[in-house]
Amino acid sequence: MSRKTKTPNNEDNDNSRRGVIKTLGLGLSLATLPAFISAESVNISTEALDPGESIIPLEERDLIEMHKFIEDCITANKDSNPQEAVKEVLARAVSNPSEMLKAIGPPTEAGLKVFLRSKDITIFAASWTPQMNLMPHNHLMWANIGIYTGREDNILWKRTENGLEASKAKCLFEGDVAMLNANAIHSVTNPLKRFTGGLHIYGGDFFATERSQWDPETLIEEPSNGDVIKNIFKEANEQLLKMKKD
Structure with a gap:
């Protein structure tokens, strides 16, 4: 499966053809990114990217599969059934969970490691602290989780005349999508x-979409966005530190 990273060698490539680190205003720092991410932008293969798309640079040999995974997701997203096509790419990627864990790095705190953001697709690794809970929420775009x-x-909910009601449940183990x-x-x-870690892929710009979440006790609908998510992760990490001290 290994594949060499293509590096353009002509000097006419501008910054739109270069790997760029994206922190998306979520309070991420280089310390929270995978160990393999370099702080410097480097030329990488971006033939699959459309204008306006960006990708984190991948340099080392162990990153080749991750690089290929991202490119394959971009290509699959152009399929006539993009969600199903991207799901197949994701299923292959997490079919060997230990290799994916090695590539992304073991989770040490609640947060997101964003690999790609564009108007058509968002890819990130999400980490949940031990026994962490996220209230009901929507995405307003298709999502694949591995x-x-x-x-x-997961508890799936549905809107009814009486408000939000639980519909069914699904447990995802390592390798599940x-x-x-x-x-x-x-x-x-x-x-x-x-910790739990998953790869999340969305059929749009996840961070530019105003969504909803529901209070876990009252099930009252509330607005949700990037700042709300940032605070949820902050509270989860604070709770983890408190548990460790106790």
């Missing part, structure tokens, strides 16, 4: 006493 370490329990349609509402729990 688990590479730990476990993620789930598909959510654009209208899906789900809540997430990490039931384990260790």
Whole structure:
């Protein structure tokens, strides 16, 4: 499966053809990015990218598969059934969870490691702290989720005349992949006493979309966006530190 990274050698490539680190205003620092991410932009193969798309640079030999995975997702997203095509790429990637964990790095805190953001597709690794819960929320675009370490329990919800009601549940273990349609509402729990990590792929610009979340006790609908998500992760990390001290 290994494949060499293509590096353009002509000097006419401008910054739109170069790998660029994206922190997306979520409070991410280089310290929270995978160990293999360099702080410097480097020329990489971007033939699959459309104008306006950006990708984190991948340099070392162990990153070749991750680089290929991102490129394959971009290509699959151009398919007539993009969600299904991207799901196949994701399923192959997490079919060997230990290799994916090695490439991304073991999770050490709640947060996102964003690999690609564009108007058509967003790819990031999400880490849940032990026994972390996320209230019901929607995405307003299709989503594929593949688990590479730990476990993620999902409750799917539906809107009814009486408000939001639980519909069904799905447990995702290492190597499992789930598909959510654009209208899906789900809540997430990490039931384990260790971290859970998953690759999340969305059919649009996840961070530019105003979404909804529902209060976990009252199930009242509330607005959600990048700042709200940032605070959720901040609170989860603070709770983890408190548990360690206790």
